[in-house]
Amino acid sequence: MTLLLCLALLAPPAPARPKLVVVITVDQLRPDYLDRWKSQLTGGLFQLVSEGAVFADGYQDHAVTETAPGHSTILSGLWPAHTGIIRNSQGVQDSAATLLGVAGPGASPQRFRGTTLFDWLKSVDPTTRALSVSRKDRGAILPIGRAKEQVYWYQSGLFTTSRYYADSLPLWVRTFNARRLPFKAANATWALLLPDSAYKEDDNEPWENGGRDVLFPHRLPADSVSAAGVIAGTPMLDSLTLLFALDGLEALRLGRKGTDILAVSLSSTDAVGHAYGPDSREIHDQVLRLDRYLAWFLKRVVDRVGKDNVVVVLTADHGVTSFPERTRAKTGAQAYRVSVDTIVTAVNRDLDRLAGAGASRAWLSFETGMLLRAVQGVGRVDRVADLARADTASDPVARRWIHQLAPDAGVVLVITLQPGSVWAVENSPIAMHGQPSDDDAHVPIIFWGRGVKRGVYRGRANTVDIAPTLGRLLGVTPLSLIDGRVLTDALAPRN
Numbered sequence: 001m002t003l004l005l006c007l008a009l010l011a012p013p014a015p016a017r018p019k020l021v022v023v024i025t026v027d028q029l030r031p032d033y034l035d036r037w038k039s040q041l042t043g044g045l046f047q048l049v050s051e052g053a054v055f056a057d058g059y060q061d062h063a064v065t066e067t068a069p070g071h072s073t074i075l076s077g078l079w080p081a082h083t084g085i086i087r088n089s090q091g092v093q094d095s096a097a098t099l100l101g102v103a104g105p106g107a108s109p110q111r112f113r114g115t116t117l118f119d120w121l122k123s124v125d126p127t128t129r130a131l132s133v134s135r136k137d138r139g140a141i142l143p144i145g146r147a148k149e150q151v152y153w154y155q156s157g158l159f160t161t162s163r164y165y166a167d168s169l170p171l172w173v174r175t176f177n178a179r180r181l182p183f184k185a186a187n188a189t190w191a192l193l194l195p196d197s198a199y200k201e202d203d204n205e206p207w208e209n210g211g212r213d214v215l216f217p218h219r220l221p222a223d224s225v226s227a228a229g230v231i232a233g234t235p236m237l238d239s240l241t242l243l244f245a246l247d248g249l250e251a252l253r254l255g256r257k258g259t260d261i262l263a264v265s266l267s268s269t270d271a272v273g274h275a276y277g278p279d280s281r282e283i284h285d286q287v288l289r290l291d292r293y294l295a296w297f298l299k300r301v302v303d304r305v306g307k308d309n310v311v312v313v314l315t316a317d318h319g320v321t322s323f324p325e326r327t328r329a330k331t332g333a334q335a336y337r338v339s340v341d342t343i344v345t346a347v348n349r350d351l352d353r354l355a356g357a358g359a360s361r362a363w364l365s366f367e368t369g370m371l372l373r374a375v376q377g378v379g380r381v382d383r384v385a386d387l388a389r390a391d392t393a394s395d396p397v398a399r400r401w402i403h404q405l406a407p408d409a410g411v412v413l414v415i416t417l418q419p420g421s422v423w424a425v426e427n428s429p430i431a432m433h434g435q436p437s438d439d440d441a442h443v444p445i446i447f448w449g450r451g452v453k454r455g456v457y458r459g460r461a462n463t464v465d466i467a468p469t470l471g472r473l474l475g476v477t478p479l480s481l482i483d484g485r486v487l488t489d490a491l492a493p494r495n
């Protein structure tokens with residue numbers, strides 16, 4: 001008894017946790033942007049890169065590099081193979097979880113499996129709360145898994161949530177919506193932030209934005225309802241999302257008692273990147289504006305909860321591949337848009353041929369995959385059953401497919417396109433992501449703030465490592481088996 005008491009007295013007090021974890025996911029942010037325009041970054045991106053723990057070889061290390069699978073990895077510590085969120089089209093759609101106060105697709109985390117950092121925190125601190133916001137339902141929902149917290153996304157000019165989370169919108173959300181800021185963007189102009197000479201990119205490339213509205217300045221429609229839709233393709237929606245997040249921070253008094261989570265997913269980089277591509281003047285300006293918005297946002301957060309109480313993570317859900325048309329024109333490389341129809345036609349042709357030769361169910365044989373390789377733009381075809389034998393250290397494509405697919409996913413063959421090639425989207429000649437390529441998988445992973453050891457760290461780090469690293473920093477442990485590991489380089493010694 002006495003001995004136990006002594007030990008209890010000698011044990012150091014549990015370190016107080018930071019009071020606010022801010023998780024910023026920039027949709028489609030390639031890390032090379034931060035190098036390419038480094039001298040022009042003076043705001044939040046500059047602050048995080050220069051003062052934070054920067055993992056230069058960060059990856060969303062799975063195959064289908066889309067928004068929903070990417071967001072599902074960030075605070076769960078799990079690959080898409082284990083979160084169950086393996087593509088956008090099987091992400092958060094849920095017709096039973098209708099939206100509040102506005103028409104739009106219902107959404108919930110019903111397909112998400114596993115737990116997240118929020119659940120781990122909540123298990124030791126029942127007062128923990130989370131606010132997660134995005135332009136996109138999947139960007140808001142997936143970072144906190146199945147938790148029924150404050151989760152809001154943008155639909156037709158308003159921030160809303162679904163009936164999975166609530167039956168009515170709180171006053172602060174209704175008050176924000178009542179300002180009708182997106183509708184007031186009618187006739188607004190997106191002009192270059194810096195003088196023309198600061199941008200080396202050609203503003204007039206034929207593959208941009210389907211050939212329409214390719215030159216600065218870009219003007220929003222005069223009609224307010226149209227403007228509230230089109231604004232999603234401009235930097236302005238990022239500033240709106242951050243403003244909304246700050247209103248929530250204030251209204252919910254996050255970061256004042258226990259440790260709370262504020263997750264913000266910013267989608268304008270994705271919209272601008274799809275329309276104008278990763279080599280455009282538009283994406284350059286978008287990243288500069290994001291940098292300035294984040295400076296303002298981080299300052300407001302730090303002013304409110306105190307620098308010693310905040311830890312910030314910045315990452316992305318995926319990168320992006322240049323327009324194949326641009327790659328062909330500029331480098332001569334064989335980069336294509338590959339249509340799923342072309343693949344299906346090729347399979348059917350093979351089936352006919354093989355069936356004619358007396359083969360049955362030949363489409364499940366590996367020969368089909370070999371024949372598919374003849375389709376222009378197809379790089380390789382793997383039989384899922386063979387992936388387990390691949391050398392995952394030297395074969396990132398095999399590794400990323402293993403991280404993508406649960407063994408019981410029922411997938412037999414997987415097709416990976418040649419570098420620079422993308423899946424075609426019908427009637428939409430946009431820049432694309434979704435491949436297990438470095439262009440699409442390489443993302444920034446940056447920690448900043450309380451408990452973080454500044455530096456640039458080499459060696460592969462993955463987005464599944466973010467949650468266990470934050471967990472270690474916060475002194476909480478995962479509630480279930482996870483795939484990620486603690487990035488100890490990022491942590492100051494006292495952790």
Ligand SMILES: [Zn+2]
Nearest residue numbers: 028067270274
């Ligand atoms: Zn996208």
